[in-house]
Amino acid sequence: MGSLGTVMKMDTVGRAAGAKYECLLFDMDDTLYPLSTGFNLACRKNIEEFMLKYLNIEESEVPRMCLELYREYGTTMAGLKVLGYEFDNDEFHAYAHGRLPYETLRPDPVLRNLLLAMPQRKIIFTNADKAHALQVLKRLALEDCFEGIICFETLNHPPLQPPALKSPILCKPSLEAFEAAIRVANLDPKKTVQTPSLIRTQTQLFFSLFDSFSFFLQIFFDDSARNIASGKAAGLHTVIVGNSTLVPGADHALRSIHNIKEAIPEIWDGDEEQMEQVIQAAAVETVVLA
Ligand SMILES: [Mg+2]
Numbered sequence: 001m002g003s004l005g006t007v008m009k010m011d012t013v014g015r016a017a018g019a020k021y022e023c024l025l026f027d028m029d030d031t032l033y034p035l036s037t038g039f040n041l042a043c044r045k046n047i048e049e050f051m052l053k054y055l056n057i058e059e060s061e062v063p064r065m066c067l068e069l070y071r072e073y074g075t076t077m078a079g080l081k082v083l084g085y086e087f088d089n090d091e092f093h094a095y096a097h098g099r100l101p102y103e104t105l106r107p108d109p110v111l112r113n114l115l116l117a118m119p120q121r122k123i124i125f126t127n128a129d130k131a132h133a134l135q136v137l138k139r140l141a142l143e144d145c146f147e148g149i150i151c152f153e154t155l156n157h158p159p160l161q162p163p164a165l166k167s168p169i170l171c172k173p174s175l176e177a178f179e180a181a182i183r184v185a186n187l188d189p190k191k192t193v194q195t196p197s198l199i200r201t202q203t204q205l206f207f208s209l210f211d212s213f214s215f216f217l218q219i220f221f222d223d224s225a226r227n228i229a230s231g232k233a234a235g236l237h238t239v240i241v242g243n244s245t246l247v248p249g250a251d252h253a254l255r256s257i258h259n260i261k262e263a264i265p266e267i268w269d270g271d272e273e274q275m276e277q278v279i280q281a282a283a284v285e286t287v288v289l290a
Contacts, residue, residue, distance in 0.1 A: 020217060020266050021237075023121040023187055026146070027172075027222035028136055029128060031241045032257060033105055035223070042100055047076050050095045055085050074177075075127050078169035093129040093152070100132075107141035110258055115145040118267055123289070124149040125181050125220070127171040130288050148289040150181045173226040178234035184289050187218050219264070221257070225250075239264070 026032060030040055048066050051057045057065060069079025077092055115122060122145060126133055129152045137143040155170040155177055170177050220231040221239045225247040231238045232249030240250040241257050252263050261268065 020269065021120050021219055023123065023185060023218045024118065024267070025123050025125045025150075025181065025185065025218060025220045025231075025236070027220075027224070027227065027241075028124050028126040028133055030223040031221055032111065032142065033108070033136070033140060034256065035242055037104055039100055039105075043096055046096045046099060050092060051076075051080070054087060054091075054095075055080065073167050073169075074171040074173055075169065078167040078171055081169055082167050089152070089156075090129075093132065097129065097132040097135075102135055102139050105136060105139035107139070109141070111140070112142055112145060114258070114260060115142065120267065121185075122146045123185050124151070125172070125185075126151050127177075128152060133288075148185075148287045150184055150289050154184060154289050155180055172222075173224070173230040175230055175233055178230055178236070182218075182234060219267075221254075 029043075033039075044066060048062045051062050051066060052059055066076050069076045069083075073079035073082055077089070077096075080087070124133060124137070124146050126149070128136075130149065133149050133151050134143070137146070137149075152169075152171070167174075170180060172178070217237045219239060220228070220236040221241050222228055222231065223240070223242040225240065225243075228238045228240050228247055229249040232251075238250050239252040239254055239260075240247050241254050243253050244255040246253045254260060254263050
């Protein structure tokens with residue numbers, strides 16, 4: 001990670017501020033911006049066109065197949081690979097995302113200020129490719145709000161692939177993808193298991209490191225119910241975004257990511273002066289974690 005020095009600083013300050021949470025993992029598409037932008041539909045249309053033009057799949061079959069593979073394998077791309085279709089991953093991503101109307105995404109200063117005021121580590125965890133992630137974050141003016149991006153390229157480097165996967169592509173909602181992301185982000189999901197003995201052990205440990213602390217949790221934000229269920233299974237505290245009612249495995253529900261402060265004020269718990277330091281420390285370049 002290119003900005004490790006600053007990352008360490010943020011982490012230390014975040015803990016010192018007394019926040020209960022250690023790290024926040026954010027999905028990107030339809031989580032950091034609303035579904036109403038139409039990106040989701042435009043992306044699906046591009047993928048269908050790719051299937052028709054480059055994989056020669058029967059036109060009448062394409063929409064159903066696109067949706068079924070998405071449901072079964074996490075992404076249509078992963079499903080196509082399972083079925084034996086051969087294509088270049090970068091070319092697929094360029095076709096699916098390259099022609100999206102990025103100009104319709106506008107800077108979001110409200111979300112930016114919320115993110116910069118959070119004392120925790122913040123990481124993007126998306127199935128999308130690096131180019132798309134960087135483009136979206138740039139358009140939303142959030143590119144310096146995150147410590148790093150865990151994306152398609154991060155998860156699909158050979159060393160991260162466990163053997164005997166259902167699909168050759170590692171992506172949400174598979175539990176293996178969450179486990180890989182937790183490893184890459186250097187998180188300890190065991191910290192989220194709240195048994196009395198563990199809390200006691202951690203309290204002793206962190207009291208020896210920092211003066212005021214009990215234990216830390218990681219929070220995962222996503223607009224997809226199935227990703228939330230997997231996130232919970234992986235040991236994360238979970239927030240469904242874009243939905244005002246809870247789904248199975250969700251600890252919180254947010255109609256919009258903008259409602260985060262009303263729903264989870266604990267994120268900002270801590271000393272105001274220390275929060276100021278965090279805002280300054282957070283202004284670093286986002287790196288792709290690989
Ligand atoms: Mg999403």
